[in-house]
Amino acid sequence: MATVEIDNLTVRFGEVTAVDAFTMTLDQGEFVVLLGPSGCGKTTTLRCVAGLQSCTSGEIRFDGTPVTNLVPAERNVGMVFQFVSLYPHLTVRQNIAFPLRARGVRRAEIAKKIDRVATVFMIGDILGHYVVGLPPGARQKVALARAVVREPAVLLLDEPLSGVEEQYREEMRWELRHFQKELGITTVYVTHDQREAMSLADRVVLMRDGKTIQSGPPAALFDDPADRFAASFIGSPSMNFLNLKVGADGLSVASDQTLLVSPPQQVIDRYRAQGLEEVILGIRPHAVELANGAAVDNNVWPAQLVDAALVGRDLQADFSIGGQTIKAELPFDADVGGASVLRLPPERCFFFAPDGSRLG
């Protein structure tokens, strides 16, 4: 268990910069999720921490001690790979014992440590099995047990649940979270699945093109996205974006000048200061309200129903507003007809400049 500092980490593969001056500090016992689309540099960052990938520049420190030039074996990290890489020729017990045997730990000591992790991960009954034929969930637990058995400074998880079937994934997430807190081990978890990130992390680091876009507790990323990319990447179904035109007396839907928006004053100040002609409005589908019967006003617009489907207890409906589509997540009994009236509560609208930066 240790603090981990990643300082200006840069990795280049030829012309491509996979990780670009990435900086992050993990507190002891913290669970950080690196989130981002594929190719954003999250796995490369993780591999640098493990020592499997050398970096072009920058430094990595465990508890203040630089480890940048150490090989993986000298770093004391535990890692679980995307495709569970258990040793197929060994039993569960031998798999878990492997990192200890590799370091010449005494037999009695090994047995004691295995007993302890077997209890934590509840795999005592399969210790004698070979790993081939074990269900994916059990293999994952064995992989985790092997990663933590020698009490590593940091636990690295590279999309460890991607091989687990959807139905078990939720359960595994809860268990993983539980184990991590119980063991109090500093953890870096890489995933492209925002739901996984939101449910596991103490802190989510959203990455794109090798850089940090936003870092913070899951709720902060959801409620206060740093830019349009963060807003669109997090949340399911993803945020609606409407193109607005800047007029003399405010904002209106680009394709229909009669549909007006009233943004907060600070947004007005900002787009005026930047001299923007276009602004993007973002609103999450669950924030869109049905206001049938209400008079058309600022943020209250007539809309044409395009398509609707029941998803569990929600009604997901696509509306057309001045030619632009907007998705709404409504109660299942909402009365959507051919023509409806939608209300976009001003306090739940986000505004972005055309380059994606946040206006308010």
Place this chain on the structure above:
Amino acid sequence: MATNMSDAKRRMAGPELRQKRTPMLSDSWLCAIFIAPSVLMLALMVFYPFVMLIRYSGLTFSMLRPDVAPVHVGLGNYIDLLTDTGVWHRFAFTGKFVLATLSIQFTVGIAAAYAFQRDFKGRDVLFTLALMPMMFCPIVVGFLWQYMFNSEWGLVNWLVSLLGVAKIDWLGQSENALWAVAVADAWTWTPFVILLATAGFRGIPKDIRESAQVDGASPAFTFFHVTLPMSLPIIVIALLLRVIDAFKQFDLFVAMTGGGPGSETETAAYSLSKMAFGYFHTGQASAFAIILLVVIFGLSMVFVRYLTSLSNRI
């Protein structure tokens, strides 16, 4: 279908139906036709000779003397062979030879395959060159090494003399000859082991190698506890093929020692060929062939069993 149709329909559909009734080859007939040639070949070249072999093994007769009526001796030939210390000596010598050549082949082969894992300049060229000896005809290899091991002017003794050691009579003494032939055999077949071991090593997923690195395993620990055990199935296949082949080794001994001194370097296969086509003791040779078959079959079974248990896990 046709029986359910009304007459009118049948008349209308007439030509079509007739077309469908033309005899079509069913799957099983097609299969039978495809495998018939191989079955025929096997029957002629393997089953028939094998049955005859068993029949001959119970007779005393010589192919050279068809005029002399064969005498039924029952298991007599087997009893004679199995109580003959000479025969036991041949098998013991063959066993020693197999152990000697295989230990060289697998030690050198696996080590070389490991070295070829690393990326270095000219690796592919070197790898291809390393595979060349396999492509030589065995009798040529035999003569080549006979010259190299010649005690008077052979290359090997010249190298030995450089070390200041007295000349060694490589092919004139059975112990030395065993190792000399083993080296020649290993020279030919180590490339095969390199090839298969390389395939085995390359088959290990990258994630597993990296796991071992992260788990803190040294290269040696990784080799003995991950790389080697995980490529074991393919290495055991190589071993099985090499054991069978080495057990039948014949050409190299013909070329290098001629079975001498005396018959001390006669392998079982060599002995068999002399019995069958030197002395033409056809009945006895048939019994010898059956014994050799049983031994090789038994050895193979051990390997195949082990292989099955391995592949159930890995």
